[in-house]
Amino acid sequence: MTGTPLIVNALGQLDNPNAARSLAAAAELNPSSEQFTVDARTLAEARASGLTAVNITLGYVMGDLPPYEHTLHEIDVWDRVIESHLDDLLKVTTAADIHTAARDGRVGVVYGFQNAVAVGDDIGRIATFAERGVRVVQLTYNQANHLGGGSSAPAESGLTAFGREVVDALNDHHLMVDLSHSGERTCLDAIAHSRVPVSINHTGCRALTDLPRNKTDEELRLVASRGGFVGIYFMPFLSPTGHARAADVVEHIAHAVNVCGEDHVGIGTDGPVTAIDDLDAYRARLAEHVAQRQEAGVSAAGERADTFPFVVDLRGVDQFRELIRLLERRGYSSTRIEKIMGRNFVDYAERVWQG
Template sequence: MLDRSPQYRGYTAYGYLEPVVDYQPFDLAPQVGRVPEYDLGLTAEQAGRVDRLLADNIVISLHEHAVVLPDDADQIKRYNRTGRQRTGYEGLAHSGLTAVIDNFMAGASCVTSQHGWKWDDMIYALGFRLADLAKQDHVLHAFGIEDLHRAKAEGRVALIAGFECSSMIENELDRIDMLYGFGIRQLGIAYSQSNMLGGGLAEPGDGGLTTFGRRAVERMNKLGMLIDISHSGDRTSLETIEHSTVPVMITHAGARSVWPTARMKPDEVIMACAERGGLIGLEAAPHTTISERHPEHSIESVMDHFRYCVDLVGIDHVSFGPDTMFGDHLAVHKAYAGNYAQKLDSGPQHPRVEYVAGLENPAENFGNIAGWMVREGYSDADIAKVLGGNALRVLAQVWQ
């Protein structure tokens, strides 16, 4: 695999501490080469074009969990309860990414209860990882557009801290300001279950954006916080799009017209988001963005959603938020199966996979996305938009 970030000098998470003495160690999954590389069938010339496109353009993932899981699936819950999620620095160095919106909600005990994410859990998860980020010099904690350009110029990776739902703010509006002060630059409205802001996609009925939710949207607009509606119900999504004064994003989802589950977005929501200047990022968590044409989930399935969305709203409003991590993604789903309000693999019958071939982890995702687009004959200009140009345009409008 091409070493896309030679400036990386080998730092590993919490390298400033002593294992056992200062924190509980775990045997972690490999960040590179855990599964076989996906063969796109590219010629040498096409592979060279992929490398050039990644080198020449700002590349942004709209949603990842850029952390490393234990190699032993049985250890995942115990690992999460320690609060010390390990950022995958080696994997990010191989990714070709300029920036990644990283979901910080997976740490501490934030997924050990079926009663939602708690404020203290979020501060644990955030604080540990930010302390670790401060002790290394390759991944840059990004606060604004200038940091993305700086990361590109310096050959570094900009990490944009985000939470994919706002449940932890409860009914305390000023907690949004606190999160912004801690460096959070992206917030989701709801994660499948409803909260004080609005309806989640797994609810049997969606009451829409609440009065408090409207105030929260206004506060996020004033602060310059990117709003995400990936896990929100359809009505809540539409009302959030309408109420926000700047574009919002669907950072990680797919098209319900391609695969009919609540986890996917209907045309009405995708079009409304695009009409207000926003984006949909195509996701690749196992058993989500499947297609009838490619029911065995792989990059080919995901790209069926890509083609559909490009035809629906135009290439200026489509990007990728693969929603992957370093390690066995399915093991996480199995470990917390009882915590999800909706089955992640719901919908029509389809073959089971152990991982999504071609989009398995943040180290490989965007190289394969670029490779697929090169193979399919897309222009350099269109590939540059999808890799990061579209996201950069929207973030520049939001982070003012």
């Protein structure tokens, strides 16, 4: 295709995973944003990849830290990171900001949660998060919380009464309701309850790979029918073997497009642009990290010591260009590819963020 499309990663990272601080963080269950490394390589490679904007994870996900206080601290951390790199980064609070990032050659940073535990029992905190620039709130991580069931929770775990109040408040404050890690019952309940289109920012298709972290056609279709967004990840859950390849990413995108239509599908890689340089050394650390997640009860079915949490042949600076090339080979038009690579997310953001 000619020209550079908007490239929006609906869930990703800004990090140099080879830096000493990030190597240490990778061994922890709930690393702080302060432990990730936004260095010259991180920024140069993000920009060189063509990345326009990325939804990063900040705040409480799991562990023993106080959820609300830790989340506010993480927002402070990222505000300082962006303030220190204004030539390279732009905090995104409106869809227009994504276009500004593209125009300026910067990378837009969307603040997002992967667990809404930090809300506690105080709905008013959602207004605080919105005022601080948070724009995406995932209701649950893999385990259940007081809002609903995660993908590893019992199948009957649905959206709770308080979870409905949270969805209402997220709608009121124009924040995305992200159901990526939610269990199927909670996901369907939240889609039905929300007055505003919802998203599944990083997932795969369960019709192709039957794992709980992937979404059923019913979930995908319902999200799309209400004007929502689905992002396909670059994760091991795309293959029954756990060793997903670029071809698997394309197949899951194609299935999602067939189910949802081309106006509702994008990408949410769940990884950084900068690739891990020493895969052998990383493989040795990975087994320990997976064991820790399993012991803590926060891992997803399909996580194993021998499966990388990324797609080996679709990573690094060229990952987005390579995906575009594979979609072109699939026969997709430039218009459809532009939608998948970023335009669909921006259009969805305009529907939810009101600007």
